Amino acid sequence: MKEALISLLEQSLSALEASGTLPQAPEVTPQVDHTRDASHGDLATNLAMVLAKRAGMAPRALAEAIVSGIPENTLIARAEIAGPGFINFFLNQASQVEIIGKVLAAGPAFGTSRAGAGRKVQVEFVSANPTGPLHVGHGRGAAIGDSLCRLLTATGWDVQREFYYNDAGQQINNLALSVQARARGLGPDDETWPTDGYRGTYIIDLATAYVAGATVAAADRSITALGDIDNLEAIRDFSVAWLRREQDLDLKAFGVTFDNYFLESSLYESGAVERTVATLEQAGHSYEQDGALWLRTSDFGDDKDRVMRKKEGHYTYFVPDVAYHLDKWQRGYERVINEQGADHHSTITRVRAGLQGLDQGIPEGWPEYVLHQMVTVMRDGEEVKLSKRAGSYVTLRDLIDWVGKDATRFFLAARSASSQLTFDVDLALAQSNENPVFYIQYAHARICSVKRKAQAHDANWTPQSGLEHLDQLVEPEAIALLLLLAKYPEVIEGATRQLEPHGVANYLRELAAAFHGFYNAHKMVDESQPDQSLARLALAEATRQVIANGLELLGVSAPESM
RNA sequence: CCGCCCGUAGCACAACCGGAUAGUGCAACGGCCUUCUAAGCCGUAGGUUGCAGGUUCGAAUCCUGCCGGGCGGGCCA
Structure with a gap:
């Protein structure tokens, strides 16, 4: 319908040019929009106002000329000039x-x-580390990321959904130590409780399952607990699988699935991290200073250079991030969209700078980012900060239990990601009839x-x-x-x-x-x-x-x- | 100090990336069920779009400067 109107307008324009009313103008595609107000007709164009200056005519006079130049057709019941020079089209009933x-x-x-037909896009979202249940922020990411995937699929794109997590770092060590402590009957108030240990009660469930020799199957791994309290590595492996499984259950209840799970540890095992650093060095974007290896990210828009390899020899966190995104590029994704919390926005510049430094011809704006702002949860007029299981934050599971999957998904996806979100449980629940x-x-x-x-x-x-x-x-x-x-x-x-x-x-x-x-x-x-x-x-x-x-x-x- | 996001009705948010009289839901007030689901509909009221400039036919939207809120800025992740 819109296309038909645009075509009619273009015919009118060329008629006006032929008759000398309009000067020969560079091609303009008339903009036709749906109106907000029914008294403005069904569709409207601002064409006359856009061309008025170039034509040397008053917008309304030009609009008159354009309307009179529109050929006979069966679509339009009538066209009116309105306001500063809008042309409003009223379609006839048969067209409507x-x-x-x-x-x-x-x-x-x-x-x-079929807009994206034949093109590959990868969307990475949620990407929670397996150290605890998913919180409401992950829920917002899941709702937005999953809907983006559905939208891209609906417009023809070949979409891959990916979940990235770290299964080996210091946080995971803290997790294993916490589970071990719980298995020994300790609690957060005991003197020997690990520093930075995870205090949530889910650690108790986890420890109990480990001691009992339980078997857990997550979407990307499964394992049977050894039950040996002294075997920290075994505890770690079991804990990661157990929490991954818990996250999977929450995501499943939320209607969200993934095609691929990517482990940060695999980047070290495959040598991808080493290769990435070597490539950056060869490209001449690095230098040594104070015993550390630096990347000249300031050449690529960062406000200062960043350390890649610390004095002690370990890599800083953004190096595997760069290696990971190089891997995505090499997997052939011309488009990659990362949905994540805005609290990590500073990584954008670093990851892109690292990718530029590799000299692989990766576009400057690649990958794309969708950042969502924080979620606060209100209930009974007060901010809810704690969850029974997780202790220090409200979980996605809490929301689903309180108001259901549908309301949770809708509320978390119905607001612009760039705005902070207040999730009003009372509105979603207590006044459910509204x-x-x-x-x-x-x-x-x-x-x-x-x-x-x-x-x-x-x-x-x-x-x-x-x-x-x-x-x-x-x-x-x-x-x-x-x-x-x-x-x-x-x-x-x-x-x-x-x-x-x-x-x-x-x-x-x-x-x-x-x-x-x-x-x-x-x-x-x-x-x-x-x-x-x-x-x-x-x-x-x-x-x-x-x-x-x-x-x-x-x-x-x-x-x-x- | 620097960077990013936000500021719209009492509250929570939209506004088709510059269009016409700035909308929607809650909350408030007044109406509509012997009729297909009243979890609904109709009506009333509510605004200097944080403030001050600028750009142009036209600004909530773009530019500059302030004010206020959030997040981030380490050889932490």
């Missing part, structure tokens, strides 16, 4: 209802595209209920048969719904391009509101009005399909009854 047939024909595929998630799901369930009623009346009353009666749809509420349905593919395209899944959430709320409005104003199924009922059934089904498609992108269920 076309969208229903398109939605019903495409079904679950409506809104998808919950935006249920509001959208309710619209979906209502439509299913309407369909059931129509079918009960007459088995031939299907949405498909309503396609022949779409001329019945003339009410303002119906038109508003149609316009929103037509917008959906652009919402998906925009959310994917900007890597902002929250646009989908906002759209769905609007769509649900438009349906509820129609439902309350008009009877959907009226036995005495078969043509009208069938048309409304088709509209309702198209709405249901789009709601279901959108919720799927957010990982939220679309129930048939509530």
